[in-house]
Amino acid sequence: MNRLIKHKKIKSIRNLMFIFFVILNMSSLYSVNSISLIEINEQNLSRPYYHVITGSFKKRSLAYDHISDLKKSGFKKAKILPVSKNGYYRVSVDSYSKIILANKLRDNLKKGKYKDAWILKAKFNQKSPSVGTIVNKAKRKTNLNKSSDGVDEVIKRVMAKRQDIAGQNKIKKKADERENKRIDSKSDSKISPEVIIIGDQIDSSSENNLPIEDNNSKPKVINENSVVIINESEIKQQVNNTKEFESSDDLNQDSNQQRGRIISGNLKNDQGRPIPGAEVIVLGTSESIITDFDGNFKIRVSNGQKVEISSIGFSKQTIEINDQEGLDVILNLKSQDSEEQDSAISSKKRRKDNLDKNIFIARKQYNKYDYDIVQQKYLDIINSGKETKESLEYLANSFFNNSEYDRAVIWFNRLISKYPKEISAENYYRASLSFKSQGSYEISDDLLRKYISLTDNLVIKNYYENNPDYLQKISQNAENYSIIKTQINSDGSDFGPSFYGDDKIIFSSTASSTGDDLYEWSGERFLDLFIADMDSEGNLINPEPLSDNINTEYHESSAILTKDKKIMYFTRNNYYSGKLGFDKKKQVNLKIYRAESDDGEVWNNIEELPFNSDEYSVAHPAISVNEKRLYFSSDMPGSFGYSDIWYVDIFEDGTYSEPINLGPQVNTEFRESFPFISEEGVLYFSSDGRIGLGGFDVYLSNLDSRGMPKTSKNLGPPINSRLDDFGFIFSSNRGFGYFSSNRNGIEGSSSDEVYRVEVGDENITYNRFGEPNEDRNFNTGDSRTENFSINQSRSNNFTTNDCLEVDCSYFCDVSIQGIIRDKNTREILKGVLVSFIDLNGNILFEQLTKEDGSYSFVGKIDCSKKYFITASKPIGYSDYESEIRIPSTSKEIQKDIYLEWRDNCLPNDLGCLLDINPILFDLDKHYITYRASKELKKILTVMFKHPKINISVESHTDSRGSNSYNEALSDRRAKETKAWLVKRGINADRILIRGFGEYNLENYCKDNIDCVEEEHQINRRSVFKIL
Known part of the structure; x- marks a missing residue:
């Protein structure tokens, strides 16, 4: 991002003149010709930079979103240029000193989705070299053929500057006006008046009145812009950029001089393990961030500032920022003699064993629902050989609460195997759901029977005893639907659709959230509300975030609108007027908010509903057909389980009744959520407290005349699956609806996707796993039976034709x-x-x-x-x-x-089979970035699910650098990738690593081939194969 330049202030004209007298006096030490050695090549000083622009935005958040998209596509040098007086933010994909390179990138972008890419030409400023530096350069010059008259000319120009400031300001103002008029809303530059847009039809040499240097012109002694300029308020030092870069290593210069730049880093302990949850602070500012699951962080910082990094149990480290591209930091454990008490545990005894401290921290994080951090902490504890019942129990439940059932199965299995007599009824039930999600129904039923023996839950007990073949019964009674995945799904979590008028839906997504932080529960970005266009057949396109006054830096989700689109109810973190609200345990709960609109587009008058509380959550609103009753999910006092379905009546004056629980026909001892009322007055909701096909299943319940539910029915397949299915909505008038599911994902809740649902044209039979039975044949017996005719004579000469089963x-x-x-x-x-x-x-x-x-x-x-x-x-x-x-x-x-091969992929190509994005590395780096860790989680999950699979990790570099260096770098990248998997429980013997250096490039970017940065980055990768 922005890199700040410090402007040296000179207090008086006397100091200024002293500098020039020093220069003149030093000239006497050299011949007339040698003074010309002070020359700075004018060609290099005036060399412009060419920015390749792909977007211009009025809102800074949209510019950041655009940068995020670019970086997902491999453009790691993407940045925001300085904002102009017009208030627009330009996004530059990359910057070059040579127009031919900029044109090459622009042309490539135009072939893809960036059809409007264009080039911005601008001159950058850097600090002037000191007098000593100039003289030292003079000593090294060999051409002694310039005149010393240039120095006198410089002095004249400097003395004239003071008198000409007003005129210069007018010139700059006119230049800015011409620029703004020419590019309209795209202008946002503060770089200098020397800005030129270069397009397909634009002549770069005639875009403004400022001359372009002729490469063949005679060099001047010193450019006037290289010396001190006297101003009314201060003396600023302006120097044109003197560095002509020759390789794409130098393409990361940031032009934003006001807000600093984003720098990435990774934090580990002295054993090479990541440190999640550590605090990174820019001293003297409000900038701070917490490291993620893998110890990665990104923070805005400027050169000269200091970053302080700290974590409980470790010594703090302070680093001064200069020109570092990234920070790889190792924190050491605090020494026993000098360890200070952390404020968070100042009332506790000093812990002699750091492992005990980690257990304390892990338990504390678990109670705060920071499951993403908890998982790494408990894995570290278990891997250290200090496995306990608590560590297994908390680890299994952290995966369960994140809907990562495939990994929950592993740790529930280990917990129950080691401590069979110490398992709570609730853990047996959660283990049962986890095994069921993996298709292990027999084990799931065994665990369910164990749960029934330990509890008095009559709902589950009676249903199971009366329906031992419940899987077959649910499938046979399934509603006749067909489903298809929608086009609005992103790489993150997308769920909770609701109709937004006649031609749109509103839904929740982590695709491009307003906030920059990560949600500690899942390690993903916070949720925002999005809207998407909906055609007459239910196809969804063009997802866009809702207005900024609704979306905040924390969670927004699960919205419902009245039919006239004038009132919207939605879920949000306990956040109002820019502040978070906490309960007595310092937790942030959910609340329902109400917003008003005149046109259904701009939302105002946002207020929380009166039955919210800081002490419990209220979420997922739904409206009755007559819009006089609001249903919602809450864990407020009086709930049967972890969350129940409740309702309030809405009175004519806009007030609300006291909340009323829908009762045991809907609610259980576990979780009920995501209510929806159809046009026919049918209640749909999701629950994991009933015996179903998997985790969350969708149920329906007809409502009586009082709006209270009757018996509940499982919708069965294909709506429900072995995993989580929820957020069901349907419109019989439209003939379609939507729901959410993580059935096709391998990252738990991070894999939530939106599906379209329609009434099916024909009955489809399903097997006991809720999967379509293609040939529709069911076998009902173990052996054949055939009819035989028996003709037997009786004494009365009657003949009978009876049938006998054989x-x-x-x-x-x-x-x-x-x-x-x-x-x-x-x-x-x-x-x-x-x-x-x-x-x-x-x-x-x-x-x-x-x-x-x-x-x-x-x-x-x-x-x-x-x-x-x-x-x-x-x-x-x-x-x-x-x-x-x-x-x-x-x-x-x-x-x-x-x-046969699956998915048209080579059988050993794990990247193709799992649809894994390339694991790309930053230049000359080997640490695993946050985005890379998301892809590695897919491999991690598969290796857990298939313990017989062994893989190879093959890492590569680009062609820059020596062969030996690149081989060593690729080895480090392969080892780092393997270490990431091993730390998360994969046996090291199952992973073979190989470093290829630069010997297996993906493209033509070999030595001495001129390539742009994103082309080089394609070669800096790790790939995976099945052995």
Whole structure:
């Protein structure tokens, strides 16, 4: 961002003249010709910089969002140029000293989505070299052919400056007016009056009245802009930029001289482990930030300022900022002798063991719901060999509360295995939900029965005892819907859709939030409200954030509007008038706010509802059909569980009744949320307190004449899945609706996406996992039955034709064997899981293929039945399934299997298979950035889910630097990537690392090839392959 330049102030004309007399006196020490050695090449001094501009914005937040998009696309040098008097912020993708490089980048951008890219030409200012520096340069010059008359000319020009200040100001003002008129709303430059826009049809040499230096012109001794300029209020020093950069390493010059620049950093302890939750402060300012899950941070700072970094249990470190591109900081543990009491634990005894301190901090963070930080702390504790019941319990629940069920399963399993007699009923229930989300229904039911034995929850107990086949029953009674993923989903969390008039929806997203901080619960950005256009078929496009007076730097979500779009209710953190509100435990709860609008676009008169409280949360509003009742979710006193559905009546005068709980037909001992009232007066809500298909399931309940719910029904598949499904809305008049789900994600709540739902055209059957059964066939018995006619003579000579059921099953010895290969390459595949399954889903035989790709089953089975053989090799191949019938002649079956690639990806290309964005590194750096960690979480999750998978990490550099240096750098990048995974619980033996240096470039940017920075960065990467 901005890099501030300090302006030296000279107090008097006497001091100024003294400087020039020193120069003149020193000239006597040299020949007339040698004074010319003070020359500064005018060509370099006046060399302009060319900014490639992709956007101009009135709001600074929008400019930051645009920068974020650019950096996601690999343009790491993107920055905001200084704001002009017009108040616009230009975003520069990159800056160059050569117009040919700028043109090259602009042309490439125009081929993509940045069709309006253009070039801004401007001159930058730097500090002038000191007199001593000029003289030293003079000593080193060899050409002695210039005249000393230039010095006298300089003095004349300096003395004339004072008298000409007013005229110069007029010139600058006119130049600015011409610039602003020419570029209209795009102008925002404070760089200098020497600004030129270069487009396809613009001549850069004639854009203004200021001359462009001729490269062949005779150099002057000293440019007048290189000396002191006397001003009415102060004496400023202006120097044109004297540095002509020759490589893209120098392309990170920041032109904003007012607000500092954003600098990235990473914080670790002396063992190389990241330190999340540490505080980074710019001393003397209000700038501060907390490090994320991986110890990464970004903060605004200027040269000359000092940054203080501190964390409980570690010694503080203060760093002065000069021209560093990044900060890799290591904090050491406080020594026992000099350790000071931290204010947060000043009333506690000094802890002798730092591990005990970490346990204390982890527990404290857990109670504050900082689950993203908690996970790393408890993983560190467990990895250190100090595993306890508490550490396993808190770690499992932190993943559960973040909807990261695949990882919760691992730690619940470990907790229950080690401490089977010390597990609470609630943890058994949460473990049951977690295993169910992974398709392990038998284990889930075992844990559920254990929960029932320890609790008096009659709702769950009675339902389970009366419906032991509940999965089949839910699927058979499923509503007839079809679903499709919408186009508004981002890389973050998107959920909670609601109709916004006739042609829009409003929803919540972390795509480009107003705040810069991260939410400690999930490690993601805070939520904002967005609107998207909706066509007649329900397709959604053009998501845009709602107005800034609604969105704040904290959470906004779950909004509902009246039909006339004049009143909106929405959820927000306890934040009003720029301040956060806290409860007695220092937690920030949720509240519902009301806003008014005349046109449905601009929202004002924002106020919180009177039944909110600092001591509990109120969220997710819904309005009745007549708009006289407001439903919501809350954990206020009187709730059955962690959150219940409540309602208040809205009176004619705008006041509200006391909140009323909807009762046990809806609410349970666990969580109910996201209510919605349809046009027919049907209540839809989500709950994880009933026996369903997975985590949160969507339910419906018809309301009686008083608006109270009757019995609740699970919507079944495809709305509900093994994971979380919530935020359901539907309009029968439109014929479609929407809901939210994380079913396709691997990052828990960070994978929430919005789906469109329509009434299906035909009935579709589903298996017990809530997945479509393509052939719609269900088998209802274990053995064949056939009808036989029996003709039996009786003594009275009557003949009867009766039917008799005969069991036709018979057992025989069978041998099934084969080879498994890649269908495309015919390569033999080892390690494929092959299963032999009966009609009831029971696995009779199961084994992994050997080195030669072979498998074999030998055993006694019922040869009258049908069987299935399945083969799976995660995650690069599609699963295989085929029916097997035992022939009546031979009991030896040869069954070769060919597996197909999944998603048109090479089977070992983990990046393609998981749709992982490239893990790119900053120039000459090897630490894992925050964005890279988001991609690594996908690999982490897959390795947890598939413990047999081993991977290789292959790291690369760009071509700049020596071969040996680049090889060492790529090794460090590979080791850092591996260390990130190992610290989070992956066995180091499962990861092979290789550093390739610059020997495997992705593009043509080899040595001596002129490439722009983003082209070089493509080569600075880590890629992943399955071994």
